[in-house]
Amino acid sequence: MPEPFKRLAQTHEARLLLVILAMAAILLVATPEFATLQNLVDVLSANAFIGIMSAGLLVVIITGGIDLSFAATASVAQYAALTIANRAGIGWPGVFAIALAIGLVLGLLNGVFVNSLRTSALIVTIATMNVFYGILLTLTHGADIFALPDWFNAGIEFVFHTDEQGAKLAVNFQIITVCVVFALTWLLLKRTNIGRQIYAVGGNPEAAQRVGFRVGGINLLVYGYMGALAGVASLVQAQFVQSVSPTALVGRELDVVAAVVIGGTSLSGGSGTVLGTILGVTLIAILKNGLILLGVSSYWSMFSTGLVIIGAVIMMALETRKHRVVAEKGGAA
Amino acid sequence: MSQAQPAATGRLRDRLDATNLRLLCVLVPLILILGYLEGDKLFGVAGLRSMAFQLPELGLLALAMMIPMLSGGIDLSIISTANLCALSMACFMTTWLPAGHGAGGSLLLVGYALASLFLAALVGLVNGVMIAYLRVPPMLATLGSMTAVKGLLIGFTHGNVISGFPAPIVFIGQGTCFGIPVVLVLFLAVVLPLSVLINRTPLGRAVAMIGSNERATRYSGIDTRRSLLWVYLLSALLAAIAGIVMVARFNSANAAYGESYLLVAILAAVLGGVSPLGGFGKVSGVILSLLILQLLSTASILLGLSQFITLAMWGAILLLASGGIVLKGWLDNRMRNARPATPADLPMKTLDGRIP
Numbered sequence: 001m002p003e004p005f006k007r008l009a010q011t012h013e014a015r016l017l018l019v020i021l022a023m024a025a026i027l028l029v030a031t032p033e034f035a036t037l038q039n040l041v042d043v044l045s046a047n048a049f050i051g052i053m054s055a056g057l058l059v060v061i062i063t064g065g066i067d068l069s070f071a072a073t074a075s076v077a078q079y080a081a082l083t084i085a086n087r088a089g090i091g092w093p094g095v096f097a098i099a100l101a102i103g104l105v106l107g108l109l110n111g112v113f114v115n116s117l118r119t120s121a122l123i124v125t126i127a128t129m130n131v132f133y134g135i136l137l138t139l140t141h142g143a144d145i146f147a148l149p150d151w152f153n154a155g156i157e158f159v160f161h162t163d164e165q166g167a168k169l170a171v172n173f174q175i176i177t178v179c180v181v182f183a184l185t186w187l188l189l190k191r192t193n194i195g196r197q198i199y200a201v202g203g204n205p206e207a208a209q210r211v212g213f214r215v216g217g218i219n220l221l222v223y224g225y226m227g228a229l230a231g232v233a234s235l236v237q238a239q240f241v242q243s244v245s246p247t248a249l250v251g252r253e254l255d256v257v258a259a260v261v262i263g264g265t266s267l268s269g270g271s272g273t274v275l276g277t278i279l280g281v282t283l284i285a286i287l288k289n290g291l292i293l294l295g296v297s298s299y300w301s302m303f304s305t306g307l308v309i310i311g312a313v314i315m316m317a318l319e320t321r322k323h324r325v326v327a328e329k330g331g332a333a
Numbered sequence: 334m335s336q337a338q339p340a341a342t343g344r345l346r347d348r349l350d351a352t353n354l355r356l357l358c359v360l361v362p363l364i365l366i367l368g369y370l371e372g373d374k375l376f377g378v379a380g381l382r383s384m385a386f387q388l389p390e391l392g393l394l395a396l397a398m399m400i401p402m403l404s405g406g407i408d409l410s411i412i413s414t415a416n417l418c419a420l421s422m423a424c425f426m427t428t429w430l431p432a433g434h435g436a437g438g439s440l441l442l443v444g445y446a447l448a449s450l451f452l453a454a455l456v457g458l459v460n461g462v463m464i465a466y467l468r469v470p471p472m473l474a475t476l477g478s479m480t481a482v483k484g485l486l487i488g489f490t491h492g493n494v495i496s497g498f499p500a501p502i503v504f505i506g507q508g509t510c511f512g513i514p515v516v517l518v519l520f521l522a523v524v525l526p527l528s529v530l531i532n533r534t535p536l537g538r539a540v541a542m543i544g545s546n547e548r549a550t551r552y553s554g555i556d557t558r559r560s561l562l563w564v565y566l567l568s569a570l571l572a573a574i575a576g577i578v579m580v581a582r583f584n585s586a587n588a589a590y591g592e593s594y595l596l597v598a599i600l601a602a603v604l605g606g607v608s609p610l611g612g613f614g615k616v617s618g619v620i621l622s623l624l625i626l627q628l629l630s631t632a633s634i635l636l637g638l639s640q641f642i643t644l645a646m647w648g649a650i651l652l653l654a655s656g657g658i659v660l661k662g663w664l665d666n667r668m669r670n671a672r673p674a675t676p677a678d679l680p681m682k683t684l685d686g687r688i689p
Contacts (some may be wrong), residue, residue: 306481
């Protein structure tokens with residue numbers, strides 16, 4: 001095997017891809033529905049929310065931080081944007097602007113607290129999550145909104161195929177948004193100066209500070225980015241389920257953390273890739289989809305997700321240990 | 334070493350007492366204000382009793398969270414573990430119901446409780462092995478076991494509620510013993526030995542040392558891996574006792590009960606002075622913070638405020654408490670002015686508190 005290829009095969013992403021391909025192969029043989037375009041569109045749309053959130057969380061975790069408040073942020077953005085949309089005909093740009101702005105402001109608030117309070121990001125975002133969520137539920141009394149504007153319910157879609165039964169296959173709002181978000185995140189991390197700073201801050205904040213990077217500024221940026229993406233994701237989710245519930249999103253934070261972590265991102269910061277995160281989200285999505293298609297009761301899908309998480313984190317831990325042993329041996333010689 | 338030790342422990346004690354002092358500074362005015370606003374309604378027999386019934390659940394969960402946090406880790410699986418214990422008890426009790434409610438039946442119930450505790454301990458053991466021996470970061474290991482255990486419960490129960498238990502269980506949840514709720518007695522019976530274990534025994538000291546610097550602790554001859562195994566075992570057992578309290582109080586069990594307690598348990602522990610990076614924390618601090626949270630919750634219910642505003646207040650208090658510490662540090666720095674920054678001023682450390 002050529003040298004670069006061998007190195008590629010040893011990356012976490014390559015191994016994830018192998019697992020995913022193996023799963024896909026099994027499903028391909030076992031069920032005819034898996035490899036249909038309809039299924040692909042369904043899976044992509046259903047997992048767009050998790051995907052968008054995981055892109056934002058990836059950036060936060062690379063800096064060595066974490067955010068558990070994004071689901072609460074999304075709930076606030078969703079409720080506010082669509083309540084206003086119901087009262088005034090603001091259209092897509094208006095809804096987008098409101099959700100994005102609310103998400104951004106709440107995210108920046110997290111960034112300010114992380115910078116100024118001498119405690120970990122975990123604690124700060126747990127606190128802000130409770131504040132955002134508590135205030136939202138107090139003001140709304142936990143009431144759902146089922147009647148959304150027609151133009152919102154209709155969504156945005158580009159139909160590329162209509163089969164004989166009239167079922168439409170379309171590149172919809174969810175799929176477009178999740179693709180754009182992943183592309184933007186990749187550009188931010190890999191093609192900008194700021195991206196290098198984000199990795200540097202996560203790898204060693206002391207060193208990054210001494211080199212002259214503004215750690216505080218980077219923190220504001222990543223938490224603001226996470227918040228803004230939470231605002232966007234909230235619209236994606238509302239359009240997908242065609243309703244707004246202030247209680248539906250909170251509690252799904254750890255699903256997103258799991259997807260990012262399965263993608264090979266280290267919680268101590270400094271490492272992680274967009275590709276890995278996409279593969280992490282894909283792995284969980286295919287697992288859930290496959291179990292349903294195979295006729296396994298959906299009650300067991302969470303258990304299998306749990307086993308996958310445990311398997312992935314143990315594998316990563318063993319890998320890290322192997323690297324450390326190799327490094328120590330190398331150092332001694 | 335022997336010369337440095339008294340100074341070091343003295344400083345440690347100062348620091349911990351400062352935390353409790355700060356908590357008392359919040360608690361006492363809170364009691365005075367709420368006492369003025371609501372008087373007998375809150376501090377009468379009924380108000381106190383309702384608080385005493387509610388406190389133990391969150392209290393046990395906060396302590397279950399505190400021990401891993403003291404070691405620099407975290408345990409996200411406590412709610413799942415509590416529900417595992419609650420559901421397995423519920424399952425035992427509804428399938429093999431004791432015929433009589435006499436001594437034999439009660440003995441059977443004790444057996445069921447022990448079996449459920451054993452199941453919960455298995456979760457703790459798996460967590461401990463993953464974290465201590467396989468070196469999986471605590472947050473990830475317990476995230477995995479949390480999902481797997483909850484998934485297992487949903488798989489078996491299909492998300493249904495199991496309810497309707499024999500009288501002795503209902504008595505634990507709703508009965509009183511000399512006017513004191515049984516759950517509170519149970520809570521105290523757990524807290525007092527736990528406090529001794531954490532603050533006075535070699536294991537407790539080892540746990541806090543691991544939280545400060547795991548490698549140094551290992552080099553000083555302590556079996557850190559076995560200590561960490563104990564940490565997660567204890568955490569699971571405390572969560573399981575919380576599960577028994579939950580099953581008794583609600584007279585029902587479900588795979589999704591108490592999920593909102595997870596982050597609140599972290600909040601209570603941190604507010605009680607447990608450092609999220611590990612190494613510092615006292616049971617008494619956590620108890621004080623629990624009292625503050627419970628007072629706020631009961632008072633806002635009595636004032637007719639939404640229960641959700643309590644959540645917001647809890648979060649705000651945590652932010653204010655952290656803000657207060659920062660402000661005090663800043664003022665101290667200004668007072669001393671010329672003093673250069675110490676390592677304590679630089680809070681940078683990895684999230685999972687491991688040695689980088």
